[in-house]
């Protein structure tokens with residue numbers, strides 16, 4: 226793609242430097258305001274921290290949320306041909322049509338929590354290469370997908386929820402997580418893989434790690450060799466959001482694995498991200514622990530699409546409305562303790 230925003234991995238590396246920080250003045254103003262609101266200190270629990278975190282990234286001690294964006298990215302995977310999913314790869318394009326028609330879970334949740342939703346299919350008729358045989362993507366392909374994600378973020382958005390759809394992408398996400406953090410236990414059921422197929426999935430991940438062993442010290446190479454287009458696009462979107470100071474609510478295992486690439490490449494790169502939920506895919510909890518992020522919700526979801534992030538948007542909206550809309554003790558004439 227000649228007009229891609231990022232043409233090389235080094236272009237992406239450059240965008241991972243000089244990242245904006247949260248606004249210390251907005252944070253201290255928000256902390257002071259929080260102490261004056263008509264409630265016992267700390268009585269809104271984690272909502273208080275969440276609102277202050279949001280205020281610090283927006284640079285506004287009394288922010289409002291008006292334009293949340295759910296951005297769903299879809300990709301197809303070469304490893305799908307190895308029997309690692311409970312569903313066939315044509316489901317990816319079929320679900321994109323469902324998103325476009327408004328019939329998926331994420332459509333209902335985005336509407337419920339007042340978010341706009343964009344859907345971006347990434348070359349679905351050209352799956353990534355089977356990563357047990359070679360890199361999933363060329364440098365050009367990785368950069369093109371990363372650029373699409375970067376460009377999909379609405380600069381006027383005030384919260385981003387990245388979501389994904391891609392048959393076999395838990396295999397890619399497991400390989401990425403294993404390569405970034407090492408250890409075992411990164412492979413799970415995905416759409417419902419059990420028995421011999423689950424064993425095959427673990428072998429596929431192990432074969433990918435072995436095949437690319439010498440290149441896995443570089444997180445962007447991990448994404449290129451073992452990831453997929455929708456993972457690359459989510460990473461691009463999360464990085465763009467950081468440059469725009471748009472807070473992000475991470476979704477499930479695949480979304481978090483994609484974002485982890487940024488954190489491994491530039492520690493602190495996910496400070497503008499909160500974990501929307503913890504998925505039933507067991508490796509998600511392990512990944513959130515590595516990232517030192519405590520999920521807002523734990524509802525047993527394992528759908529992806531951005532559904533856990535969108536549900537957490539309800540929590541974030543509640544937190545920010547309380548913080549910015551509540552009366553202070555002085556305003557309400559309530560006696561402070």
Ligand SMILES: O=C(O)c1ccc[n+]([C@@H]2O[C@H](COP(=O)([O-])O)[C@@H](O)[C@H]2O)c1
Nearest residue numbers: 310391393394395415416477478504529
């Ligand atoms: O978000 C999660 O944690 C999650 C966990 C399991 C499965 N998924 C979804 O299921 C698909 C991948 O599952 P699989 O078995 O095909 O690798 C993909 O479309 C994901 O959105 C998502």
Ligand SMILES: Cc1cc2nc[nH]c2cc1C
Nearest residue numbers: 312316390416528529530
């Ligand atoms: C039907 C279906 C819907 C999905 N949404 C996200 N991943 C999915 C996987 C399947 C199989």
